[in-house]
Structure formats: C-alpha cells, structure tokens
Amino acid sequence: MTALQAEWTKLRSVRSTTWALLAALASTLVIGGVSASTSHPDVVPNEDVVMIVLAGVYLAQVAAVAFGVIAICSEYSSGTIRTTFAANPRRRQVVIAKAAIVGALMLAISAVAAVAAFSLGVAVLHGNGFTSSSGYHGLSLSDSDALREVGVAAVYPVLIALLSLGVATIVRSTALAISAVLGVLFVPFIVAPLFPENVANTIVYASPMAGMAAQEQGAPGDPLTGIAVTVAWAVGAMLVALWLIARRDA
16 A cells, blocks of 8 residues: 555656646547547448547557656656665565556546547537438447447556556666557558558557457457457566566666
C-alpha cells in the first residue's frame, strides 16, 4: 500500500501525465465525433458503425504511449529514480506499483472516453441516416458486438500504456521508448501492404495494434485473438522489465 501511495503521489505531481490523460480523452471524443459527422450511409454503406465512432482510439493510443513512458522515464531523466530505489529497495514492487497506478488511471479515462464517444457518435450517426430501419444495427450497448468493441476500446489504451511502461523501464530513455513503441505499433501497418495478403495479415495481426484492428468488420483476425495479442505484448514487456530492473544499477 505504501508503494502505491508513493507512486500515486509522484505520478500526479508530474504535469505531463495529466496532459497525456486529457489528450487521450480528447482524441477519442473529437476524432470519433468528426468521424461520425462525416460518415453517411450512401458513402460507406457497409461500414462498421461502431468503429466509426471509436476511430479516435487510434490517436488516443499515442497519448497512452506517452503516459506509460513518462510514468518512469520522468524519474530516470531527473535522477530521482535513485531516491525511489533507496527508499524502497524492492525494485520490482516499485514497477508493479507504477503499473497498477498507470493501469487504473488509464482505464478510468479510456472507459469514460469509449462510452462517451459511442453515445455521442451514435447520436450523430442517427442524424446522418444510420438507423436500424436502414439496415444498420449495433447502435446500442445492448448489442453484444457493440458492447465488445466498446469494451476493447476501453481496455486497449490500458494495454498500450503498460506496454510503454515496460519498454520505458527496459530502455530508460523517454525518446527511445516512445520511438520504439510507436514503431512496433505503426510500422507493421506501413510495411504490410508491400507483401502478399496472407503475409500482410500475419504482420498486422502479430503487432500490438491487433487488439483494435481485429475488431473492425470484415477483418481477417478473430476479435478475441486480436486483443489477446495486445495482452501478450504488454505482459511480455512488463515481464522483461521486472526481470531487468532487479539485475542492473539504477
């Protein structure tokens, strides 16, 4: 409990963490609203209506990356990490406490953002002609597919933030950590079109962004498998971070 309180105090004292969380919230809402307002049935007749309003999550993940990295690299850059480890020599406990605080804060923000983006976006889509009478379904959280996609949109940024925290703990550099995580997120989608379809799909659905990509209507990846891949990336990064943190100097 002491470790959690210490990490909560440190994290809320860093102004950039607040801005990162607000950026994640704003990105989800604004991009989702713009996406909904510019979508019309005659233009995108087969579009997955839920993913239209959740489009902002793709940008919000950049803020989640920054949030996860700042959570520990702010201490490495200032040198206060030595004080942290002197006060609590159980380094793994420190990292686990950081992960718990980062995960809880990111989940609170991303859950609110996902539900709000869905509610506001659906209202806009209704006005644009996306109605059940026109053949469009999944416009309510009572629909299982819609509920799953909104749930994934709430959990996905949390996993990306934890992945980023793990990578940042490993490399101990803000710029390097952010570059590395953004690279593994976006580079697969840039290079995939250069390969045959089956290879391209493998590249995309083995990347951390598989959690969101597999939710889209008609995507070749299974939705549950997609989010499981993102979980694996986050868990893998955190396990390596926990292994290294106790085996090297601060």
